[in-house]
Amino acid sequence: MSTSKRTSDFAVGLSVISITALLIAGTLWLKQADLGGRTRHLTARARDVGGVALGNPVVIRGVRAGRVESIALGDNDWVVLKLALDRTVDIPRDPVVLLAAASLFGEWQATVMSRDGVPADRVLRAALDEARAGSDTVAGAVLPDIAQLTAVAGRISGDVAKVAERVEIAFDDAAARELRESIRNFAQLSGDLARTVNVQSKNLDKISANVQTGLATINDAAARLSTFSSRVDSATSRGELQMIVNNSQTAAREMVTAAQQLRELTARLDRTEANLTQAVARADSIFAKANSRSGTLGLMLNDPALYQQSDSLVRELRGLVSDVKKHPKRYINMRMF
Missing domain, CATH: 2.40.10 (Thrombin, subunit H)
Known part of the structure; x- marks a missing residue:
């Protein structure tokens, strides 16, 4: 009876000591105590x-x-x-x-x-x-945490919405119609200029040919006059005066022909100048509309505010996207436990 009691007391004491040691070890582990100086x-x-x-x-x-x-x-x-x-x-x-x-x-x-x-x-x-x-x-x-980044993104989206609203106001239906009309007028002007250049190119070819013919005629007449002047002295003594008169008449007729061709050339140049003047007037009208501030194209060319705001916003967006790409952990660092 005494031996059984001593055995039971020893088992109880050992259990208490084990439980106490486990509790102490668990407490130290939960508190992450540094026992080894690590x-x-x-x-x-x-x-x-x-x-x-x-x-x-x-x-x-x-x-x-x-x-x-x-x-x-x-x-x-x-x-x-x-x-x-x-x-x-x-x-x-x-x-x-x-x-x-x-x-x-x-x-x-x-x-x-x-x-x-x-x-x-x-x-x-x-x-x-x-x-x-x-x-x-x-x-x-x-x-900055996620909430602050979200607030910044919200402000950026608000700025983008304002820019989009301004763009929508600037490019309404009336502006689109004016822009289409300007493009149509410019296309028509380009076609007129192309046709004018084509026609005047042909006219210039003809004029060049006529000028060359006229120069050849003048050169021939000058050569004949030179020959005539060299023979004047001997013409009277040799009885060739009649021949000289005939040559002079021929030269006069050729000079008349050359003068007529030059008049035709001048008339063609006048018509060419009129066509070019009309084309320049049309181009000046279109450029005047573009330079004014009343139309859409005029606002786009003369009002730098929209371009500066859009350019500033695009630079900020590019900077933010570039920084997010380079340092993604700086903004979002997700860890699943």
Whole structure:
């Protein structure tokens, strides 16, 4: 009876000791106590910590390297964070701590990175410069979360809607009709100019041929006059005066023919000038409509406000899209647990 009782007491005592040891080990595990000295601490301060809470992960170069051990209010409205890091992980040179949402479900994390890798945001860099302290405390700041990015996207979409509304006001049905009429007039002018050039090209070919004929005739007449002048002296002595008179009559008739051809050439040039004058008048009318501020084309050419606003918006959209493509984790970092 005595032996059985001693055995039962020993079993009860062993069970109590085992349960106590398990409870202590579980408590230490839940509190993530550093029993083996495998962690080191990094202190950071910031004006605000956003949604960061105790136990949130600390990430270095995308790898979890520790946890947030404590958060406390310090002097001069600073918030002091104590980060427990694995001793085997190297801390970046000139470190800073960026606090940001880790997913769309409200989890936050603290990212330790070099100051050189901080996003080129003027407000963020100013906050880090303000939080810079001694060598034992690093600077910290809060990155914009999903709500702030959504608000920025909402403002951008509102600006796009305003621009679209202005474009719709500028290009109404009447503006479209005026634009089509201007295009039709310009096409008609182009056709008229093409036909005029074609006709005048043919006329110039004819005129060139006539001029060449006239020059040949004049050259022939000059040659004959030269021959005539050389023979004048000997004509009277040899009885060739009648021949000289006949040659003079022939030369006179050819000069009359050349003068008539020159008059025809002048008339054709006058008609060509009239056609060109009409074409230039039509072009001047179209350019005057385009230069005025009453029509759609005139507004597009003379009012730079719409172009400047659209160009500024496009540059901002391109900058935002380029930054999202280069640093997607800066804006959205989704992690499923």
